[in-house]
Amino acid sequence: MDIEKVLLIAIMHEHKDEEQFYYSLDELEALVQTAEGEVVETIVQKRPAPHRKYYVGEGKLEEINQLIEEKNIDIVITNEELSGGQIRNLQEQLDVRVIDRSQLILDIFAARARTKEGKLQVELAQYAYMLPRLHGQGADLSRLGGGIGTRGPGETKLETDRRHIQNRMDDIKRRLKQVVNQREQYRGNRRKQQLFQVAVVGYTNAGKSTLFNSLTKSDSLYEDKLFATLDPLSRRMKLPSNLEVLLTDTVGFIQDLPTTLIAAFRSTLEEVREADLILHVIDVAAPNRHDHESTVYRLLSELEADTIPILTIYNKKDLIEADEFVPSSHPYLIISALESEDISGVKQDIEKLIKEQWTYFSGFVQEDKASKLAKIRQYAILEKQTYIEDKSGYHVEGFVDPNHAIMKEIKEFHQE
Known part of the structure; x- marks a missing residue:
């Protein structure tokens, strides 16, 4: 498939933190790259609030139309969620496909889900997103699509009939319940074995899977892309005392994760609630490191996993000046997940924290x-x-x- 040319549009609201705003735009561009698209241009408009009809002001639409023609844009992606009406109005005015940040994230999840449960959860989240927006999506949903924002339910001809979608959602929920019961059985067996459980969490692309591989010497997928890991993966890990513990890698957290996705992925993220210890991996060189930390803490709180002991792992130390680094969480380690000496240090600290609990x-x-x-x-x-x-x-x-x-x-x- 040819790489699609993407135009990003974003509204900078009054009183919005400028640094935070531009970081979210950089993140949106990284999401587009993960979805195999190419950002050709970004348009920012300062407004007190998004235009109710078109998201951007009507004057800006002319500029956007001109850019679409000049740069052969295939798709326009907005940095905030759109209503069904906004999607429909923009598509009528621009004559190209229009999606928002949430739909892009859902699309990436659809492309990366591997397990039966993962695929069902993504499909459920996509339907939940689409249902209130049917009026806006129009013909786009009723045919097999190709390209960014069209993966998932489009694979089976999607009717724009609410009852059809609701029935399909009920069916997925029934099937998910069976899978969740199987997962609970599996967790029950693990509890009977009474292995100490460690969950690896963190903002997407912080290096969780690289650390997971180094700790367990496995070869799970790790890429310099957002959401490289989607389905939870568990492996045994041996500590210096020869004690074996169970280590679980989880899906990366991200700001403004679509609410439909948080709900649908709750059972997958519940792996974290089973943990006796959490390794919170942070990209120490990320310009928005503190926001990443608070996003993860907020989501852990929503999962009711915020009382579990946490060891904070500041990863990618080779990208910063270590003597200038000030940690914001304790206990902590500053490491490179690719250095064996640092990996030994992580195992020693895990063991130290276990001893404190035992x-x-x-x-x-x-x-x-x-x-x-x-x-x-x-x-x-x-x-x-x-x-x-x-x-x-x-x-x-x-x-x-x-x-x-x-x-x-x-x-x-x-x-x-």
């Missing part, structure tokens, strides 16, 4: 019960294991989850 134990294990040690080593952090010859057994010290089944066996030999 209970210390020490005691003596008779030699004839040494098989217990293998089990303890699997589920606890064993710090010392010293053979005492005249007693024919082992002095052991370490840390254990006080709620773990292994605690029963530890209590048999634990000495205060």
Whole structure:
């Protein structure tokens, strides 16, 4: 498919932070690149509020029409959500496809969903977005489309009939419920195994998947693109004490994520709620780093995951002057996810934080019960294991989850 030429249009509202505004435009351009488009031109208009009919003022429409003709623009994308009426009016005036930021994000998710659950959730989010905008989308929805903003439900001929869409949404919800039940079963099995769970979260493109791969030595997808990871992926990770924990990579967070998508992806993001520890990965060189942090914290709060202990990982240290860096979250590490020494440091800090949550134990294990040690080593952090010859057994010290089944066996030999 040929790369589509894109024109971005944005309204700078009164009292809006200028730096924040231009950063959101840069982010919109990065989203377009992720969707395989090319931003040819960006038009910014200062207005107290978007035009109710056309989003931009009527005078600006002439300038936009001229640019569309001169630069052979294929698609116009706005930096804010449009109503169905605004979409229809703009398409009539400009005679090219018009979509908004939310539709672009939904489109990227549609292209990147891999699992059955991921695909269903994206489709549900797209229908939820389209339903109130049917009047505006017009003929665009009723035919198989191609290009940015047309992936997903367009693959099966989409009727512009509300009842048809509502029925389809109900069907997807039923199917999702089955998938979610399967996921809950899977989570239940994990809980029975009682592995300590670590979730990797962060703003999109912060380097989560690179860190995940380095920690688990796996080869999950990682690209310098927004939303490279969409479906949650879990792998076992070994810590310095040989304790195995479960590490889960999650979809990247982003500002102004379409509300339909947050709702649809709740069950996927609920992986985070299952975690015993969160690794919050931040691109330390991002110009809007503080906004990225607050966006993630806000979404964690919405997911009711804000009480889980967090280790903040400031990634991409090679892109900044480390001595000028001031962290805004604690505890923290500043690393490059590609350096093995830094990866060792992350594992050590994870282990340190686990020990803070767990209970210390020490005691003596008779030699004839040494098989217990293998089990303890699997589920606890064993710090010392010293053979005492005249007693024919082992002095052991370490840390254990006080709620773990292994605690029963530890209590048999634990000495205060």
